[in-house]
Amino acid sequence: MKIAVIGAGLAGKQHIQVIKNNKMCELDFIVDPSNESIEFCKNNGFLHFSNVTEALTTQKPDGAIIASPNSIHMENSLDFIERGIPILVEKPLSSDSESALSIVQCAKKKNVQLLTGHHRRHNKIIREAKDTIDSGQLGRLVASHSMCWLFKPNDYFNSWRKSISGGPVLINLTHDIDLMRYLIGEIESVYSFESNANRKGKVEDSAAVSLRFKNGAIGTLSISDTILAPWSWEHTSGENPIYPNQKESCYWIGGTHGSLELPKLKSWQSLNERSWWKPIYSKQSPTYKNINQPLSAQLENFISVVQGRAEPVCSGEDGLKTLLVIEAIKSSARIEKAVKPKKIQI
Ligand SMILES: NC(=O)c1ccc[n+]([C@@H]2O[C@H](COP(=O)([O-])OP(=O)(O)OC[C@H]3O[C@@H](n4cnc5c(N)ncnc54)[C@H](O)[C@@H]3O)[C@@H](O)[C@H]2O)c1
Known part of the structure; x- marks a missing residue:
């Protein structure tokens, strides 16, 4: 090809x-x-x-x-x-x-x-997390929390990254939102706050977002490109060597019967009675230690789709739906109210 x-x-x-x-x-x-x-x-x-x-x-x-x-x-x-x-x-x-x-x-x-x-979505850690969640191991999904705290140096901000499409919500949070949609489900409404108090540019440098999923779960996300910290998918997943790898987690997904932290693929469960007075045990999947090349897996999916051997793991419609949630987040930050992603007819 x-x-x-x-x-x-x-x-x-x-x-x-x-x-x-x-x-x-x-x-x-x-x-x-x-x-x-x-x-x-x-x-x-x-x-x-x-x-x-x-x-x-x-x-x-x-x-x-x-x-x-x-x-x-x-x-x-x-x-x-x-x-x-x-x-x-x-x-x-x-x-x-x-x-x-x-x-x-x-x-x-x-x-x-x-x-x-x-x-x-093509990362083996995410594929395994999706299988774990879809198998019902966590029970009914209740809540999620995502962190994306990064520090971008000044020379990152070339011309287009200073424009309206250059903030971390559109550049970085879009990935986190897409994963939350993929792992947890469609998003019904969002409430967000943005700040540019540190970089003082035209776009946000930080945002805090609350999510309500259609299946009844709720979620929170915190993002900033001006915090020096190790808690982001970029730093913790090890999928891109340009980011020094930190052995931390950045996503937490909780259900009635257990919870999962990613990218460590560490699941937490009780052996018998579910109670805050009883021990909770964790186990970690060996997949966490494997080398991941999601860009290669994505290319392989593209080739297979073109050759008619597979469906897209992330279609154009998926990209559009994620963008609609991002727009709802931007709109909520402007009006300081909860906003539902626009409904669209394709
Ligand atoms: N998947 C990811 O993790 C990831 C990471 C980085 C960037 N991106 C996305 O990739 C895209 C590019 O981002 P980037 O960081 O590489 O930006 P960049 O500024 O480094 O590169 C963009 C390139 O496009 C070229 N260009 C400008 N106008 C063009 C035109 N009309 N036709 C063809 N090329 C043109 C520029 O000269 C430049 O070389 C963006 O959509 C960005 O969101 C995705």
Whole structure:
């Protein structure tokens, strides 16, 4: 399978590496208007184009990974979908739900496979956590808590990351929300507070969010890109070597018969009577210690979907639903009221 990569920045370069490591596919070409990418392609012998339209006049890849800035996802995605080429779009699917809906609707109309790059769903730890929860081992789900406390250095904030789509809610919390939807269920309403008291930029540097799930569970999430701390999926999962690994947990999911902390895959249960006066025992799954390569697993799912051998683990519709929850979080922070994610017709 020949795969094109659109946008050769931080995320795009990781996809390029993963494509190069996979025996079932090869890198077809790269599209990126920057001078750095021309140099990068020259140094590595990659075919380079400065825009998608120009590339698609001569090339016909079997699939493309869109890793350009969020505000360009729609334009890039539609160019491929119109030509019947399957795409995997980096998260968030787009910078707003209207444009994300256009991508999903266009893909449906043209019958083109569309996947969203919430790669954490492909992590073996998450796959096992989902199996544990779905098996009923935790009983009825009651509550969850997620932490995403990070410290981003000043040079991270290039031009687009200072804009409205550059805050940690859209960049980072979107992953945590997607996982909570995947593991616990659809979200009925949210209540959130945001703050930019430290960075004083146009966008939030921190947020606190409460969730009500449709199945009756409730949840809380705390996020900041200005706290020096080890409690985030980025730091604890070990899935991306650019983040020094911390042996901590960042998600806690609790039910009537037990609870689970992630990514440690440590489950807590009582042997006999469930009571706060009786001992609680924990066991940890060996999967925690395995090396995880969710980007490779995501690429394998993309290849299988294109070849008609599998369904997307994270579809375009999933990306859209997660984005609708993120928009509800932003809206709740603006009006300081509980907000339900918008209902949409695809
Ligand atoms: N899954 C993840 O964990 C993860 C991590 C990082 C970024 N992302 C996502 O990947 C996307 C890119 O983020 P990034 O951090 O790599 O940004 P980046 O700024 O490092 O890279 C973006 C690249 O896109 C290029 N670009 C700009 N306009 C373009 C166009 N019209 N066509 C093609 N390329 C264009 C830029 O020159 C740049 O090289 C975003 O959607 C982001 O949310 C996902």
